[in-house]
Amino acid sequence: MKVLVIGSGGREHAVAWKLAQSDKVTRVLVAPGNGGTAGEAKCVNVPVPGGDPAAGETQEALADLARQEGVDLTVVGPEAPLAAGIVDRFRAAGLRILGPGKNAARLEASKGFAKSFMEKYGVRAARSKTFTDPAAALEYTTEHFAQDNPPPLVVKADGLAAGKGVIIVLSRGEAEDALDAFMRKGTLGEAGRTVVLEDHLAGREVSILAAVSSVPGNAGGTILPFVSARDHKRRFEGGRGPNTGGMGAIAPAPDFTAALREDFRSSILEPTLRGIKQEGMDYRGFIFFGLMVREDRCFLLEYNVRLGDPEAQAVLPLLESDLGDLCLSILDGSLGDFSLKWRPGAVCAPVVVAGGYPDSYRKGDPITINREDLAKTGARLFIAGAAGSDGGGLFTAGGRVLAVSAWGADGDAAQARAYEAVKALRFNGMAFRRDIGRE
Numbered sequence: 056m057k058v059l060v061i062g063s064g065g066r067e068h069a070v071a072w073k074l075a076q077s078d079k080v081t082r083v084l085v086a087p088g089n090g091g092t093a094g095e096a097k098c099v100n101v102p103v104p105g106g107d108p109a110a111g112e113t114q115e116a117l118a119d120l121a122r123q124e125g126v127d128l129t130v131v132g133p134e135a136p137l138a139a140g141i142v143d144r145f146r147a148a149g150l151r152i153l154g155p156g157k158n159a160a161r162l163e164a165s166k167g168f169a170k171s172f173m174e175k176y177g178v179r180a181a182r183s184k185t186f187t188d189p190a191a192a193l194e195y196t197t198e199h200f201a202q203d204n205p206p207p208l209v210v211k212a213d214g215l216a217a218g219k220g221v222i223i224v225l226s227r228g229e230a231e232d233a234l235d236a237f238m239r240k241g242t243l244g245e246a247g248r249t250v251v252l253e254d255h256l257a258g259r260e261v262s263i264l265a266a267v268s269s270v271p272g273n274a275g276g277t278i279l280p281f282v283s284a285r286d287h288k289r290r291f292e293g294g295r296g297p298n299t300g301g302m303g304a305i306a307p308a309p310d311f312t313a314a315l316r317e318d319f320r321s322s323i324l325e326p327t328l329r330g331i332k333q334e335g336m337d338y339r340g341f342i343f344f345g346l347m348v349r350e351d352r353c354f355l356l357e358y359n360v361r362l363g364d365p366e367a368q369a370v371l372p373l374l375e376s377d378l379g380d381l382c383l384s385i386l387d388g389s390l391g392d393f394s395l396k397w398r399p400g401a402v403c404a405p406v407v408v409a410g411g412y413p414d415s416y417r418k419g420d421p422i423t424i425n426r427e428d429l430a431k432t433g434a435r436l437f438i439a440g441a442a443g444s445d446g447g448g449l450f451t452a453g454g455r456v457l458a459v460s461a462w463g464a465d466g467d468a469a470q471a472r473a474y475e476a477v478k479a480l481r482f483n484g485m486a487f488r489r490d491i492g493r494e
């Protein structure tokens with residue numbers, strides 16, 4: 056079986072690596088891939104015609120490529136091509152692809168849509184309201200902050216905003232500034248013209264990645280959750296500093312108990328599946344639940360319609376089942392009979408970033424890897440922002456350079472190995488958080 060993976064990050068490296076482990080998979084094309092996927096067994100990078108997989112003509116060109124290359128199965132990493140309808144295009148061309156159709160991709164691409172879906176199907180979530188009129192939004196914040204002890208408000212741009220669309224505000228004044236920026240000044244373009252105002256929930260964040268298979272007209276429909284994970288979004292230790300695309304992940308999340316998993320299943324997963332079915336969504340792919348856990352209850356903060364990054368770099372190495380088989384069972388509707396097998400223990404995956412990230416950062420620095428020391432830890436590198444050099448080495452080409460993914464018998468052992476492995480790496484300006492899995 057020949058597979059095509061679309062994307063260029065660490066998540067796509069992890070997906071390509073895991074697919075390549077399958078005996079059934081003969082070749083993995085990665086479009087465009089990165090310096091890590093270029094060197095992975097069975098993998099080959101292919102350019103994305105035109106560069107932007109969210110552009111319609113590029114999606115047509117990728118479908119042509121899949122047909123010419125005899126690709127049996129396509130997996131899409133990032134959200135933008137999914138939101139732009141790549142799954143519908145590939146299916147119309149008779150190609151097998153994992154992901155939601157454009158309609159179901161709104162669960163991530165429109166927070167307003169996602170919130171009304173949660174409300175309609177009784178998915179437990181924070182109280183919120185969606186606004187297209189800035190004056191009405193401001194009036195809501197005035198009333199909110201006039202309550203006794205109001206919680207902070209979370210101002211969320213409706214559309215995709217690459218992590219820049221969420222601002223937590225503590226007062227009416229701060230809310231006004233955020234609403235002005237998003238709704239009147241259009242700092243995020245169309246993505247911010249509609250906003251969701253949501254009560255802030257304090258608690259601990261947990262990510263649940265899952266496989267989903269629901270086809271309109273078929274009675275069945277399944278969401279199969281993976282082991283839990285935790286991303287660490289802030290740049291600095293202890294959860295301080297600016298938001299980033301993720302500074303590292305641990306799987307399982309150490310405090311996600313069996314009781315919480317059961318609460319998640321009944322209050323969030325099952326109503327979500329009911330909604331997907333009743334809305335008639337064709338959704339055969341992956342779904343991500345971003346949870347906030349308060350005491351013994353889970354609340355849904357967001358859906359993503361894909362695997363998480365960097366969660367995938369921690370979760371996929373724990374998956375013992377064949378990812379190729381899993382993908383096929385998602386597509387053919389037999390996911391309900393699939394039994395996922397997990398390796399015991401934990402994986403810790405700190406992300407190593409370029410100096411300056413998430414603001415402007417250095418690029419083009421050569422990365423030195425002591426392969427012998429790295430091998431002793433058993434850790435694996437999932438490359439994100441690094442490209443291959445002519446001499447066979449790697450140099451930095453993005454802010455989030457790579458994830459070091461290490462297994463251990465428990466979370467502490469995994470962390471110890473991951474940080475031992477980080478010592479085998481060196482580049483100018485290299486930075487990372489030392490508390491992944493401990494925050």
Ligand code: AMP
Pocket residue numbers: 181209211221253254255256257260288345347356357
């Ligand atoms: P979202 O894209 O909706 O998940 O928001 C991005 C991040 O903002 C989340 O990962 C949380 O850290 C934070 N966040 C979003 N909504 C809330 C909320 N209601 N309460 C607390 N934090 C939130």
Ligand code: GLY
Pocket residue numbers: 286300301359362363364365366
């Ligand atoms: N780690 C969350 C995401 O992939 O957006």
